[in-house]
Amino acid sequence: MSEPQALLQMRGIHKVFPGVKALTNVDFRLFPGEVHALMGENGAGKSTLIKVMTGVYSIDEGSVAMEGHPISIHSPLESQSAGISTVYQEVNLCTNLTVAENIFIGREPRKFGRIRWKEMNQRAEALLKERLNLHIDVTQPLHFYSVAIQQLIAIARALNISAKVLILDEPTSSLDRNEVGQLFRIIRKLKSEGLAILFVTHFLDQVYEISDRITILRNGELIGEYMAKDLSRIDLVSKMIGKELNLLEELPKSAESKKFANQEVMVEASGLGRKGSIEPFNLKIHKGEVVGLAGLLGSGRTETARLFFGADKADQGGLTVHGAGQGVHSPREAIDRGIAFCSENRKTEGIIDDLTIRENIILALQATRGWFNRIPRKKQDEIADEYIKALNINPKNPEHLIKNLSGGNQQKVLLARWLLTNPKLLILDEPTRGIDVGAKAEIQKLVLNLSQQGMSFLFISSELEEVARVSDRIAVLRDRRKVKEIQEEEISQQEIMQAIAGG
Amino acid sequence: MKNQLFKHHLFWPVTMLAALLLFNLIYSPDFFKIVLREGHLYGSLIDILNFGAPLILVAIGMTLVIATKGIDLSVGSIVAISGAVACMMISKGADQSSLSLVLTAIAAALGLSLVLGLWNGFLVTGAGIQPIIATLILMVAGRGIAQLVTSGQIITVSSDTYEYIGTGSLATLPFSIFVVAFMLIIASLLTRRTALGLFIESVGSNPKASLLSGVRSSVVILAVYIFCGLCAGIAGLLLSSNVSSADGNNAGLWYELDAILAVVIGGTSLNGGRFYLMGTVIGALIIQTLTTTIYMIGVPPEITLVVKAFVVLAVCLVQSEAFRQSLVRRWKTRHYPGEKEVVRRAS
Structure with missing residues (x-):
């Protein structure tokens, strides 16, 4: 030869x-x-x-x-x-x-x-x-x-x-x-x-x-x-x-299988799409459900998340937030309807460099309250202390500038920012990228705990293992198209991988 | 404790101001003397505050604009327009000292300043033009507008009521000082007692992340340009009232540059984010003191600007953390060839 x-x-x-x-x-x-x-x-x-x-x-x-x-x-x-x-x-x-x-x-x-x-x-x-x-x-x-x-x-x-x-x-x-x-x-x-x-x-x-x-x-x-x-x-x-x-070694799934089919729908996308970034798709997210988005890089995961949050404007279809109206045209509108979005670009789209941990935490809540309804300083300190403790943020001093924190701690501050607004749906785009193993496990645990309390999640990660472990249902994207939904009982890394590969 | 003092954002500006004031003592031993005459306080320090009032005002507005990562080059022109409109209206009146006429004129001038600020803000947020270009438009056009209002003439007024703003005194102090104090308090309350300050700093530090956090950044930016326009308008009233005339060509000339300098000396970064109103006030006072000093020590007029430039350079270098550290490093790593032997033996 x-x-x-x-x-x-x-x-x-x-x-x-x-x-x-x-x-x-x-x-x-x-x-x-x-x-x-x-x-x-x-x-x-x-x-x-x-x-x-x-x-x-x-x-x-x-x-x-x-x-x-x-x-x-x-x-x-x-x-x-x-x-x-x-x-x-x-x-x-x-x-x-x-x-x-x-x-x-x-x-x-x-x-x-x-x-x-x-x-x-x-x-x-x-x-x-x-x-x-x-x-x-x-x-x-x-x-x-x-x-x-x-x-x-x-x-x-x-x-x-x-x-x-x-x-x-x-x-x-x-x-x-x-x-x-x-x-x-x-x-x-x-x-x-x-x-x-x-x-x-x-x-x-x-x-x-x-x-x-x-x-x-x-x-x-x-x-x-x-x-x-x-x-x-x-x-x-x-x-x-x-x-x-x-x-592949399958992780044991959580003990009782949660049935979401009968639960109320929290957010529903119907025919939502944007030319050049993601083809129209349907997706329902139930109350307390964690929906994973899996796909290769460039398959349209982040684009989907941005459409949900109004960060990019959809040119087709619509989004309904249960009990809070239709359509999301700007991040502000999304937040008002109870949607929160942690961007994958922590540095450029997440943290506000010059501000302290405290200010970064209260920012989104303050934004929804407007200028004149300022959260009193004492209350701000209480909130900051509470979240620093709950999420185990290091350093403990709320007056520290966020730019000096490690990636994992910055991520936790951003999570605190959104949790404070008490969203119905929290979109996490690569929340564990580039952070150490300990912080990663903490964040995954947090997602599971909060979902049990009724918060819905759209969870995006490149790590199949993570998506498979956290999600109740997985939507698989390929080449900017939603190609498959994998139900809870079928979730396995092999199943996801097959859907990603398609063909 | 000592370290905290050095690190405080006002430490270097205050030090520079004190150094400049002390320097004046050499030339004029009674520089710090303040006398009470006919119910008014007189002295160089009072003069600095009085003459510096318009600059401080403009610089306060500029601080908020710069904190949003913007800049407003049109403030000098707004100063001219505001003065021109007020003087124009008063000069047309039958009784120039009538309170209602003066108040109407002031209201018209300030109203127009607000509109001009709104225009700047709209160009930046609505039309998406870079702030430096957006405000450059009004910087150039504004001089023309002021000329148009005054028909190219210097308009003089003879109104005791209007003169009071720039030359009158209240409780032995020049009235202008109270105007500045009032606006400073307003600005502080607006930014520190409401959430506006947080939003300004957040938008200036990371506009994208702020938008994604739900901050209505365009409203915030609009607000700071409007406020900056208002400050410049008031400064225009002070200036024109002080000389009882409006000069469309020269009133407020180069004020934008002095104001930007004052903001930077005060510790606010041109990259936006954290801002320091008190720092800006100190910065403006440094510039005003410098101007006074240059006149007092009799620098020949043709080189005053050069002298000013060198002092400003020195102030900026002292303020620069990187520059100070490089000095310290050089100091610590200096070589003493004669001592080499000793060190080697000791270790």
Whole structure:
């Protein structure tokens, strides 16, 4: 069995950041005329590996060879001249310049220092026509065209430098179904021309639609390289998440099975959706129920939560909060209706840096009471002390600035902020990410206790184990669609994983 | 205890102010002398308070705006417009000293200032324009409006009633001091006795998180720009009343910059968040004292601005934690080549 020679070969790549091993002994190959998908969850090292290839980072150890000759890449320029071109996730073109200008920016054809516009436009047109099958007016400004076309133009720009390797970092994240199809036709064409294409995406369907080969990373380590046709979806997911199915150990579920079907419905989403972030879905949450949201990164978990809270505006369907009215158009309205939301971005969307623990705790309650109904200082101190004690927040001094607290304690302060408003539904988006094991267990316990007292939860976590343990029912998302609801008696990590993988 | 004193947010501003005042003693031994004459108190310190009153007012409003991560460049123009409107209306009256006329004029001037503040606030929250650009519009246009009101002339009024605001005295002290004290109390009550202060600091520190916590940030931001406009309007009355005239071109010129400086010296960060009203007052007093000092020691007029700039630079450096620490570090790691031997032997 003879494999063709790899175009780009990376061996034993190590990359260490202060305190973090980003890549450990990773091998990676790209073959001409192949689409190679690089897969992994958050923090697996995908972007570090790409940045090593494109010269943004230099490697600490290991070797890189192009067409069998060792090369060293220390800057994006060196990477480009070695034939590696990249199209990043966010299209970084200038929308107010013309298509031709965007393609040739920085390397315009010149004569005596003057740009030769005519030649530039002709070359741009020819390039788009021949390589991308795209017939458009290149003298129009870029914002004339859809994001999909802009993406293709970004590819055209990357191709213009005699490229052998094309890296596409999440090119489809802002495209709709048709646009993706258009992009894939181009990718197939480029593939047939002998280009080696590295494709990064979170959409499993797309991986199987376009890729020939898949490399999986986890925690900065290489899990393996597989031919796409030999790797089943469920295997892919379990390798990414790091649980072998046969090794899964089921936790005993809580003793008595709670039946929610007869309970009153607390919050109900019907046909709720937003174009480009999550397709319309139905979801009922009963009183005292913990509904888990499971899915891979980018599957639409956070987007769902934000729709529930009014942080993003839904463009379809509606949300009913039992006994508190219909529709949620702003976070403030959501809070008034009894919905609370702990964002996954604790630093940017949660804590107020400059304020103390006490002020951070009372903020949401004070906001609902308005300016003039200020919570008296004595009462504030009582509240702060009470929650610091109840949630075991460290340090105990309520006048400490929140920015100096550890992640776990910040999370507890945010929980206190919302518990104080006594919500009917508390949405927790990755509440235990990046916090230590002790605090994690405390938060999980808190969720279970409060749900027994009648509070409903929407619980989002990347850790299947956690979702499975905490949830009474699990909604599974894949590729921005709700694909399945797993009832309590069927909840198992295997079941979730199968639903995530789909297919 | 000693450490707490150093760490108090007013420590450095007060120290700088005291240093500046003491410096004046060298040039004028009776700098601190205050005499009672004809029922009025006179002295350099009183003058500083009196002449500094408009700046303190503007700076108080500016503090709240800056605390929301904003800035208001239009305050100087609002000062001019407010003075122009008041003087214009009074000068048209038959009896310029009539109380009702003066009160109407004041109400019109302050009403317009509120509207201008609302305009700024709307541009920032409603239209989503960056504060520095949004208020730049009124900074430029406002001078034009003031010119329009005064028809390009300097309008003078002869109204004892109106003059009282800027030159009169109450209980032996200049009336303007009471105006400032009143507004300072209002601002303190508004921000510390209601929840507005918490919301301002929260919006300024992390607008996204505040919104997600249910704070109506646009209302908060609107409120601070309106309040800032009002403060500038009152300052305009004080200034124009003090000289009994309105000058659309020069009244309140560069006040925005002095006010921003006062806020920063007072310890409020331009990044928004925590704000210190008393710090701002001290900061404004530092700037006013500096101006007085420069006149008193007879710095040639052509270099006064340079001298001012250097003192302000020094004040800011002393206030900067990073700068102080780098000085301390250098002091602690200084080298004494002669002592090296001794140290080595001792260890």
